[in-house]
Amino acid sequence: MKAVEQNKDLVEVRLATKNNLYRIAEMTRALTIHLGAFEWTVENHLKHVTRRFLNPRYIHIVAVKGKEIIGFTGAELKSTRTAYMMKGYVEPQHRRKGVMCLMEAMLIETLKKKGINKIDLRVDSNNKEGKNTWVALGYKTIKEVMRKQI
Numbered sequence: 820m821k822a823v824e825q826n827k828d829l830v831e832v833r834l835a836t837k838n839n840l841y842r843i844a845e846m847t848r849a850l851t852i853h854l855g856a857f858e859w860t861v862e863n864h865l866k867h868v869t870r871r872f873l874n875p876r877y878i879h880i881v882a883v884k885g886k887e888i889i890g891f892t893g894a895e896l897k898s899t900r901t902a903y904m905m906k907g908y909v910e911p912q913h914r915r916k917g918v919m920c921l922m923e924a925m926l927i928e929t930l931k932k933k934g935i936n937k938i939d940l941r942v943d944s945n946n947k948e949g950k951n952t953w954v955a956l957g958y959k960t961i962k963e964v965m966r967k968q969i
């Protein structure tokens with residue numbers, strides 16, 4: 820387990836357990852609303868989160884402060900060498916304190932142990948905080964998706 824100090828309280832990151840899935844579903848809902856996507860109930864998200872959690876191709880990481888889960892991220896193993904980063908979320912009051920940085924570091928460490936040497940992700944081009952975070956963590960744009968509303 821890794822940790823950063825935040826307002827004197829430790830924030831720790833670790834692999835998620837089954838008990839954390841409801842909180843992950845709540846945060847997934849907040850994330851999709853934040854991104855302006857579909858608005859599902861927490862229970863609907865929970866079904867998807869649980870299905871992914873039970874699939875060994877998925878890795879889920881959570882950040883914990885005291886007894887509270889304050890963020891999550893994860894990845895899907897796509898091949899023996901490549902993984903796909905799931906979106907990440909940190910509760911607004913805990914942002915800009917290195918929590919995503921810590922979760923991403925643990926994710927990378929976990930993936931490397933599985934032989935992965937490349938991780939891809941997608942981010943909306945208007946999501947400045949998301950883009951800035953991934954750039955700060957060393958991700959580079961290699962492709963752009965274009966769209967025309969018709």
Ligand SMILES: CC(C)(COP(=O)(O)OP(=O)(O)OC[C@H]1O[C@@H](n2cnc3c(N)ncnc32)[C@H](O)[C@@H]1OP(=O)(O)O)[C@@H](O)C(=O)NCCC(=O)NCCS
Binds near residue numbers: 919920
């Ligand atoms: C994106 C998000 C997960 C970042 O989490 P975080 O814990 O605040 O990130 P960190 O504190 O680890 O930030 C690491 C670095 O990323 C960059 N960064 C993060 N948020 C930023 C912002 N709002 N503006 C500019 N740069 C930012 C900075 O370089 C930061 O380092 P610094 O604080 O020392 O300058 C969080 O803002 C979030 O949950 N946003 C809403 C959901 C979302 O957009 N997720 C990404 C979807 S692809």
